[in-house]
Amino acid sequence: MKYETRKDEIIQTSAILFQKKGYSAVTMRDIAKAMGIKAASLYNHINSKQEILSEIIISLAEQFTEQMKIIKTSDDSSINKLKQVVALHVNITSNNQFGMASLNSDWMHLENELEYYLKLRKNYENDFRSIIEKGIQENELANANPEVMLFSLLSTLRSLYIWLPKKEDLNIEKFITELSTVLINGINK
Amino acid sequence: MKYETRKDEIIQTSAILFQKKGYSAVTMRDIAKAMGIKAASLYNHINSKQEILSEIIISLAEQFTEQMKIIKTSDDSSINKLKQVVALHVNITSNNQFGMASLNSDWMHLENELEYYLKLRKNYENDFRSIIEKGIQENELANANPEVMLFSLLSTLRSLYIWLPKKEDLNIEKFITELSTVLINGINK
C-alpha cells in the first residue's frame, strides 16, 4: 500500500502542496480536499498544521545529521568524503523531493522545533566545513577560500529539490558521478 | 534621503519582511507597523499587496534580462561571458538582497505578472545554457553534461541572497573573482 498510516498520508500530501505554494499559503482545507475528506477530519490524526510541517522537516534534518556522522568519522580522503556528501543529498532528495522544499524554504515557520532545527543545520554545516578545511590543509583541495567553496557546494546541493523532479528519467548513480565531477573539477577544460 | 517616494518606501520595507517570512505570511498590518503607520494608509500609495510583490520581482527580473542581453551579444570568450554572469548576479544581489529573496522564493504568488516573469526566466536560462553549450563545442569548457553545469552554476548564483548578507565586510570585486574561480575551476587541487 502507498501509505503506512493516515497520518503518513496527511504528511506526504501536505509536502506536495507546501512545495507548490509554501506552508503559509496552504490551508487545512487544501490538504483535506487533496485527500478527499473534510478539514475537520484531519484533526483525528494530527494535532495542528504546525505539527505537519515539523514532522516533514525534522525527520529530513535528522537523516542528514545521521549520515553526516558516518561520513565524517570514516577515514576516507577529503575528496571521497565530499563525493559521499553529494551522494547523500542526491539520494535523500530523490526519495523526498517534496519534503526537501519545506526543509529549504519553510523552516522559518517552525515554532517549537525551530531551535532544534537550527542546531542540526549549524552542526551539519560545521561538519561540511571541516571536511573542506582538512582537504585544503592536506593539499588535497585547491587553496581557495573555504567559505566560498562551502557556499557554492551547499547551494547546489540544497537546490536539488527544484531540479531533480524535472529530470524524471534520470539515472541516479550516473547523475551523482556527473555532479561530483562538476562540483569538484569545475567546468573548465 | 533614503526613499524617493512613499511607494518606494513601502516596496523596500515589504521586501525586508517578505525575505524573513515569505510573501504569504506577511500582512499589510505588518508592513504598516514597520513604517509606523496604519494599514489603511498604505492604500493611498499602492493598490494591493499583490502590486508590491509584482514591483519587487519584475524590476529585478528585467534587470537580469537587460544585462544578459549585453553579455550574450558581446564577442568575449565563453569563460569571460560566464565570469560576467557571475558578476551580474553578485552585483544585483548585493544591491537588492531583500528583493532577491522574493524573486527566488515568492514568484509563484505572482498573479497578473506570473506568465511574464516565467517568460523572462525561461529566456534567461536559455541564454545561460547557450553560453555553456558554445563553450563546450569550442573546446573551451569541459565536455561534461551542460544541464548539470547550468544547474550547478545557477543554483549557486541564485542562492547568493542567502549568503551575501552574512558577509557584511565583503570586498565585492574580490568575491566575484573567488567565486568565479571556484565555479569554473572547481575545488580540486
Added chain:
DNA sequence: GTCTATAGCGCGATAGAC
C-alpha cells in the same frame, strides 16, 4: 473516522472624517 456546524480570530481592502 468522518461529518456538519461554528467559534474566534485575522486577513485584504474600502468608506469617509480630518
Added chain:
DNA sequence: GTCTATCGCGCTATAGAC
C-alpha cells in the same frame, strides 16, 4: 496623507452527531 471603523471573507481548530 493618515486616521478610525468596519465589511466580508477565509483561516485554524473544536464540539458533538453518526
